Amino acid sequence: MKNIIITVITLLALLIAVVILRTWMHTPADEEAVEPSQRTADVNRAAARLAEAIRFRTVSHQNEADFEAQAFEDFISWFSTTYADVIAAAPMERVGHYTLLLRWPGSDAGAQPVLLTAHYDVVPVIPGSESAWSHPPFDGVIADDIIWGRGALDDKGGVIAQMEAASALIAAGFTPRRDIxxxxxxxxEVGGGGAAAVAAKLAGEGVQLEWSLDEGSFLFEGMLPGLDKPFAAINVAEKGSVTLEIIASGTGGHSSMPPRDNAVNRLAEALLALREEPLPGGLSGLSAEMFDAASRHMAFTYRIPFANRWLFDGMLDDTLSATTFGNAMLRTTIAPTMLSGSVKTNVLPIQAVATVNFRVHPRDSVQDVVDHVTRVVGSEHVSVRLPFGGGREASKVSDANSAGFGIVSRAVREVFPGAAVAPGLMIAASDTRHYGKVADDAFRFTPMVVTQEDLTGFHGTNEKLSVETLGKGVLAYQRIIELAAGAQ
Ligand SMILES: [Zn+2]
Incomplete structure (x- = not known):
């Protein structure tokens, strides 16, 4: 008996020792040490220009008839004057009417080009919500070192930061080695026809980019528990999207003598079944890579499960899946959005329909989603249909070990010392669904620190960007351009 107890205690001690040792060793991979950037950007000039850019109401409306061409023309003429120095080095042309394409020629014609991109259209401000803004959304107010207005974050800030970076490099005499x-x-915001036209144009000219860098995620603060440094998820893929209708049928008639199973009850049961049986997911592939890299920067206790997945995988999966962010990273998500049933209060429906939007994880295809839903809810009385076309597949996953990823990661670590960098998955859509067609690798990331509170302004009220954040963005883009196309 005594021997058994000793054996159990020894094994337990050994297990704990292994867990602790593995956690202790679960630290950031040996990244090449970088010198923190000592530079400063001309932040006041950048901020003033972003404020000016915000004043053009370059709004993308759902209804094409509301498009105000003059605002776009005015923006383009302001842009051409403001960045005449950049355009002199990198001639600009208009593609797809209003999209602006600049090519900064490199000295080595054989080197593969790269693309930096952003968009200058913005989403509308919900009518009636203007008074909730601390400063009017299109006034371009700078107050207390914050630039206020629609587009500050999404994505005129990106346009200005990239142009300010190019302008500063030109002033310093920089010439690129490869085309930028x-x-x-x-x-x-309404499909990216301009980006599609640019991609088609580049393809037509036989241009294949080594990589492209578009908006996507930011450096987030307070996004992951246990991680007290800015977290830069450089997105290497974006989810797809498909919308399905689930249709339940039933016998119609008067509601005074209803059968037990009417169409609405059947639909409700189908939706519950789908909630109980989501698409399989879990910590594998890109999701695993992201959490592995991020967790290496976490506090010790938070690192334990990630360092010991052989022991804690099930628990980790459940814990992450219970959060909206974690669940969206781990699997295809299911969001019922619209419902319809009978046309009158006392008429039994012969059909009840739920519209359900799925955001497709790169491990699944649109067909996988249709098959899964059909298997879970399909029956004699319940069918599934694809009413809005075939949906959009998830993008391919770009290489997080490529030179391009290394350049973006290095620039981030120089400008934001101590930041945790990891490959990430974009859950919304970007113009890169088009640009990615002419790029070996496509990254989606804006090098600016953003808090949870800042994110509420994204497509929302009180969109804003701090002058300091914009300045850091300028520096980061400068380093990205230098590292990508500097002399070797
Ligand atoms: Zn955007």
């Missing part, structure tokens, strides 16, 4: 393209879309 800048593309500024005019309709990202």
């Amino acid at each position: 393209y800048f593309s500024f879309g005019h309709d990202e």
Whole structure:
């Protein structure tokens, strides 16, 4: 008996020792040490220009008839004057009417080009919500070192930061070794026809980019528990999207003598079944890579499960899946959005329909989603249909071990010392669904620190960007351009 107890205690001690040792060793991979950037950007000039850019109402409306061409023309003429120095070095042309494409020619014609991109259209401000803004959304107010207005974050800040970076490099006498393209879309918020035209144009000219860098994620603060440094998830893929209708049928008639199973009850049961049986997911592939890299920067206790997945995988999966962010990273998500049933209060429906939007994880295809839903809810009375076309597949996953990823990661670590960098997955859509077609690798990341509170302004009220954040963005883009196209 005594021997058994000793054996159990020894094994337990050994297990704990292994867990602790593995956690202790679970630290950031040996990254090449970088010198923190000592530079400063001309932040006041950058901020003033972003404020000016915000004043042009380059709004993308859902209804094409509301498009105000003059605002776009005015923006383009302001842009051409303001960045005449950049355009002199990198001639600009208009593609797809209002999208701006600049090519900064490199000295080595054989080197593969790269693309930096952003968009200058913005989403509308919800009518009636203007008074909730601390400063009017299109006034371009700078107050207390913050630039206020629609587009500050999404994505005129990106346009200005990239142009200020190029302008500063030109002033310093920099000439690129390889071609650098800048593309500024005019309709990202409504499908990105401009970006598609740019991609088609580049393809037609036989241009294949080594990589492209578009908006996507930022450096987030307070996003992951246990991580007290800015977290830069450089997105290497974006989710797809498909919307399905689930249709339940039933016998119609008067509601005074209803059968037990009417169409609405059947639909409700189908939706519950789908909630109980989501698409399989879990910590594998890109999701695993992201949490592995991020967790290496976490506090010790938070690192334990990630360092010991052989022991804690099930628990980790459950814990992450219970959060909206974690769940969106781990699997295809399911969001019922619209419902319809009978046309009158006392008429039993012969059909009840739920519209359900799925954001497709790169491990699944649109067909996988349709098959899964059909298997879970399909029956004699319940069917599934694809009413809005075939949906959009998730993008391919770009290489997080490529030179391009290394350049963006290095620039981030120089300008934001101590930041945790990891490959990430974009859950929304970007213009890169088009640009990615002419790029070996496509990254989606804006080098600016953003808090949870800042994110509420994204497509929302009180969109803003701090002058300091914009300045850091300028420096980061400068380093990205230098590292990508500097003399070797
Ligand atoms: Zn955007």
